[in-house]
Amino acid sequence: MKLMIDYVRPYFGKMSIGLFIKFTGTIMDLLLPWILAYIIDNVIPLKNMNRIILWGIVMIICSILAVILNIVANRMASKVARDSTESLRHDLFKKITYLSANQLDTYGIPTLVSRLTTDTYNFNHTIGRMQRMGIRAPILLLGGIVITLTLDPVLTLVLIAIMPLIVATVYFVSKKGIPLFTQLQEEVDQLIQVVRENITGSRVIKALSKENYEQNRFMRINDTVVKAETTANMTMSVNSPLMNLFLNTGLTFVILVSAFRVNAGTTQPGVIVAFMSYFTIILNAMLSITRIFVLMSRGLASADRIQTVLETEADMLIEKKDEISTEQHIQFEQVSFSYYQGQKILNEISFSLKKGETLGIIGPTGSGKTTIIKLLMRLYDIDRGTIRINGKNIKSIPFEELHSLFGVAFQKDILFADTIAENINFGRDLPIDEIIRSTDFAQADEFIDSLNAGFEHRLSTKGANLSGGQKQRVIISRALAGEPDILILDDSSSALDYKTDAKLRNAINNHFHQTTTIIIAQRISSIRNADHILVLEEGNMVGYGTHDELMKINEGYREISQSQMGGDKVAG
Numbered sequence: 001m002k003l004m005i006d007y008v009r010p011y012f013g014k015m016s017i018g019l020f021i022k023f024t025g026t027i028m029d030l031l032l033p034w035i036l037a038y039i040i041d042n043v044i045p046l047k048n049m050n051r052i053i054l055w056g057i058v059m060i061i062c063s064i065l066a067v068i069l070n071i072v073a074n075r076m077a078s079k080v081a082r083d084s085t086e087s088l089r090h091d092l093f094k095k096i097t098y099l100s101a102n103q104l105d106t107y108g109i110p111t112l113v114s115r116l117t118t119d120t121y122n123f124n125h126t127i128g129r130m131q132r133m134g135i136r137a138p139i140l141l142l143g144g145i146v147i148t149l150t151l152d153p154v155l156t157l158v159l160i161a162i163m164p165l166i167v168a169t170v171y172f173v174s175k176k177g178i179p180l181f182t183q184l185q186e187e188v189d190q191l192i193q194v195v196r197e198n199i200t201g202s203r204v205i206k207a208l209s210k211e212n213y214e215q216n217r218f219m220r221i222n223d224t225v226v227k228a229e230t231t232a233n234m235t236m237s238v239n240s241p242l243m244n245l246f247l248n249t250g251l252t253f254v255i256l257v258s259a260f261r262v263n264a265g266t267t268q269p270g271v272i273v274a275f276m277s278y279f280t281i282i283l284n285a286m287l288s289i290t291r292i293f294v295l296m297s298r299g300l301a302s303a304d305r306i307q308t309v310l311e312t313e314a315d316m317l318i319e320k321k322d323e324i325s326t327e328q329h330i331q332f333e334q335v336s337f338s339y340y341q342g343q344k345i346l347n348e349i350s351f352s353l354k355k356g357e358t359l360g361i362i363g364p365t366g367s368g369k370t371t372i373i374k375l376l377m378r379l380y381d382i383d384r385g386t387i388r389i390n391g392k393n394i395k396s397i398p399f400e401e402l403h404s405l406f407g408v409a410f411q412k413d414i415l416f417a418d419t420i421a422e423n424i425n426f427g428r429d430l431p432i433d434e435i436i437r438s439t440d441f442a443q444a445d446e447f448i449d450s451l452n453a454g455f456e457h458r459l460s461t462k463g464a465n466l467s468g469g470q471k472q473r474v475i476i477s478r479a480l481a482g483e484p485d486i487l488i489l490d491d492s493s494s495a496l497d498y499k500t501d502a503k504l505r506n507a508i509n510n511h512f513h514q515t516t517t518i519i520i521a522q523r524i525s526s527i528r529n530a531d532h533i534l535v536l537e538e539g540n541m542v543g544y545g546t547h548d549e550l551m552k553i554n555e556g557y558r559e560i561s562q563s564q565m566g567g568d569k570v571a572g
């Protein structure tokens, strides 16, 4: 509730004007049956054509006014809903962008996507509808009752007798129905999750011929959603027919009672006509009010889900930490880490690099190589140990400053639907010379030159219109551009042939003397010239030294090297 009020607050002025217009329009609507009754009972008996026409014109003006005022008010309501939702969506998006990797893992992407889409849509819908009906329905209900009381109190009693039935129905149906909608939203989240996995994994699914399995999985969750939706809607759909039943029964009673009263001369035919209109107006108003409750509860559930994200507190703060004076550029001191409790990913990892040195990391898939990089960039906080850059604990370095030190080519890095130049520049305003130079080093120049549009060649989403090797070279160019303090190549060479890989390493050796480099590789040839090599196995350091040292003392390393000898020779 607070969230809604907060985001609508800037539009209170506009909203009040809209609501006032709505109010006036609604009063017009309320007056119409009353005027009709007046014409039938008081004007027609006079048999004065001019007066009949005059009152007819009054009625037409009132109806036109009612329509126009309602349209104007509804439009204003939509604008308020649109603008407040826009700023909410903006804030939510910004918040999600700044969530830590850990928080993203905890929420999961699908629920964040649905909060950003379905829930903001519900928010918008609720705010719009509340302005349209929130004031109109109560006025129609109360105004209707007041007018009917003045017209004929006895007939009003018939109406009032039916009311408790309606209220009870609404209450019980809503009480059962509303939690069903909340549950439905959760099922939809899961459906989105399955669809997402399916689409991202579609290649694997095809390759393994798992289409049937995936279709069954989708059908199962789709079934659950359909069932949840059916139950929710079935429950709520009892409302309208029951209301109609009450309405018609009520009308029958009104006609019966009024027949007696007209005969007895206690009421007039015009009043009866007006009464039937009010009866419909009042019951419809009650229906609208129940819809408002359903709408509100859905909207509030969505607002809650949004608010939870907005109120997520930063879990990684910049802390004051000791600083040591050292000639080491990067230091890991007995670093241990797990993504969640009970799991062991990295165990007491230590290494030191001087400025300009190169570290090679080698180890099987899943041994924690990429995790070391994520920790160095402080995408996650470590459990034990210390990571220093230039002697400073990375927990004390502001994020922008920290992240500006790195040029990174991750294993599963992403290219955006933009030009090649912009994919390398990445919003850093680098001079074009620097971009061209980086593609030269990354051995990407040749293929870019062969494209018609060259650097202005537009990539499709995720760079799908490039080959794996071409993508990798653009990603490496991005990492090299701007001569970062720390360069990280995470398994970048696996998509390159040996020759290109060797050329890339030569370029880095010859032109990046001031850059401290970490290379993660599967091939010994990619890292054999590194100043230090770290051999990782299941999160443990099982070897650390130069290539020659490891060849002498580390059996595991020697075995990998020997099994790759063929490749080694080609690479020279």
Ligand SMILES: Nc1ncnc2c1ncn2[C@@H]1O[C@H](COP(=O)(O)OP(=O)(O)O)[C@@H](O)[C@H]1O
Residues within 6 Å of the ligand: 105, 339, 340, 345, 363, 364, 365, 366, 367, 368, 369, 370, 371, 372
């Ligand atoms: N976000 C994450 N949440 C939980 N576990 C993760 C996450 N990322 C990686 N892991 C796990 O951590 C281990 C090491 O992963 P990673 O560092 O990517 O290995 P490598 O790069 O050596 O292949 C793996 O077992 C992987 O499943």
Ligand SMILES: [Mg+2]
Residues within 6 Å of the ligand: 369, 370, 371, 411, 490, 491
């Ligand atoms: Mg990895």
